[in-house]
Amino acid sequence: MHIFFNMLAIVFVIVALITLLSYAIYWYESANLSPELMEQRFAPRRLLLALRLLVGETLLLFVSVLLHPLGWIWPAEKPTVDNSRPPIILLHGLFHNRSCWWWLKRRLKRTGYRTIYSLRLSAWHDVEILTELIAKKVDQLRLQAGVEQVVLIGHSMGGILARNYIQRRGGAARVAHCIQLGAPNGGSKLAPFAVSPLARNLLPGSTFLAELNASKLPADIPLTCIYSRHDNIVIPSSSGRLPGSREVELQGMGHMGLLYHKTAVRAVLDALGDPSA
Structure with missing residues (x-):
C-alpha cells in the first residue's frame, strides 16, 4: 500500500510539472502577442486566476491519467438504440x-x-x-x-x-x-x-x-x-x-x-x- 501511494505521488508531481510547463509556455506566447499583459501579471485577480488554472488543470489531468487504464480494459460498447435522437x-x-x-x-x-x-x-x-x-x-x-x-x-x-x-x-x-x-x-x-x-x-x-x-x-x-x-x-x-x-x-x-x-x-x-x- 505504501508503494501504491508513493506511485500516486510521483504521478501527481509529473502531472503538476507538465501543467506548470504548459502554462509557462502559454504565458510566454500570450505576453509576446500582447505585451500589455506584462503590466497586469502581478495583479491579485491575475494571480488568483493563474492559481485556479494550475490547480484545476492539474487535478483534472491527474484524474484522467488515473482513469486511462480503464479505457483499455473496458469491453466494447453496445450503446442503446434510440431513434428519437441522432447517435x-x-x-x-x-x-x-x-x-x-x-x-x-x-x-x-x-x-x-x-x-x-x-x-x-x-x-x-x-x-x-x-x-x-x-x-x-x-x-x-x-x-x-x-x-x-x-x-x-x-x-x-x-x-x-x-x-x-x-x-x-x-x-x-x-x-x-x-x-x-x-x-x-x-x-x-x-x-x-x-x-x-x-x-x-x-x-x-x-x-x-x-x-x-x-x-x-x-x-x-x-x-x-x-x-x-x-x-x-x-x-x-x-x-x-x-x-x-x-x-x-x-x-x-x-x-x-x-x-x-x-x-x-x-x-x-x-x-x-x-x-x-
Missing part, C-alpha cells in the same frame, strides 16, 4: 482514450441521449486511417439506429479528425452536427513536444492543416467550435478558433477542463439544443 460519436484527443469521456457521457445520458459511442483512436496511426475508422463507425451506427445522420463531438485531435471526415472525406451528408472542444484548428506550438508522428499534423502551418483549412466548411450542417481563452495545450489559444463555424469562447479552464467544466458541458448541450445542463 453521438465521441472522438478523444491525442494520447487519451475512451475513459476521458466518462463525465460528458454521464451528462448526455441524463439529458436523454442513449445512443452514445466513444471511438478508440490510436496515437500511432495515420490521420487518414483514423478518419476511415470514423467513417466505418458512422455507417455502422446509422445502420444500427436506422437513421441517416449522427452527431460528432471531438476533443482536441478528435475535433480535427471530425473536420477531416466531413470536409475532405465526404462525410458531411452523414453528420447532423459537429462539435469541437479545444481543437487545434490552427495547430499548436506544443505539437513538437509530442512523440507521436500523428502530432506532426498539428504543427502550425503543416501541410495537413493547410489543406484542411483551405477546404470549405460544409454549409448544410451546423459546426460548433468551443474553445478556451486559457487553453494550455492549444497555443496560442486563437488557434482553437474556426472561422465560419459557430464559435463559443470560454475562459477560466484549461484543455482538460473543456471535458469536465460545467460551462463547457452547458455549451455542448446548448449546441445540441438541450437547454438543461
Whole structure:
C-alpha cells in the first residue's frame, strides 16, 4: 500500500510539472502577442486566476491519467438504440482514450441521449486511417439506429479528425452536427513536444492543416467550435478558433477542463439544443 501511494505521488508531481510547463509556455506566447499583459501579471485577480488554472488543470489531468487504464480494459460498447435522437460519436484527443469521456457521457445520458459511442483512436496511426475508422463507425451506427445522420463531438485531435471526415472525406451528408472542444484548428506550438508522428499534423502551418483549412466548411450542417481563452495545450489559444463555424469562447479552464467544466458541458448541450445542463 505504501508503494501504491508513493506511485500516486510521483504521478501527481509529473502531472503538476507538465501543467506548470504548459502554462509557462502559454504565458510566454500570450505576453509576446500582447505585451500589455506584462503590466497586469502581478495583479491579485491575475494571480488568483493563474492559481485556479494550475490547480484545476492539474487535478483534472491527474484524474484522467488515473482513469486511462480503464479505457483499455473496458469491453466494447453496445450503446442503446434510440431513434428519437441522432447517435453521438465521441472522438478523444491525442494520447487519451475512451475513459476521458466518462463525465460528458454521464451528462448526455441524463439529458436523454442513449445512443452514445466513444471511438478508440490510436496515437500511432495515420490521420487518414483514423478518419476511415470514423467513417466505418458512422455507417455502422446509422445502420444500427436506422437513421441517416449522427452527431460528432471531438476533443482536441478528435475535433480535427471530425473536420477531416466531413470536409475532405465526404462525410458531411452523414453528420447532423459537429462539435469541437479545444481543437487545434490552427495547430499548436506544443505539437513538437509530442512523440507521436500523428502530432506532426498539428504543427502550425503543416501541410495537413493547410489543406484542411483551405477546404470549405460544409454549409448544410451546423459546426460548433468551443474553445478556451486559457487553453494550455492549444497555443496560442486563437488557434482553437474556426472561422465560419459557430464559435463559443470560454475562459477560466484549461484543455482538460473543456471535458469536465460545467460551462463547457452547458455549451455542448446548448449546441445540441438541450437547454438543461
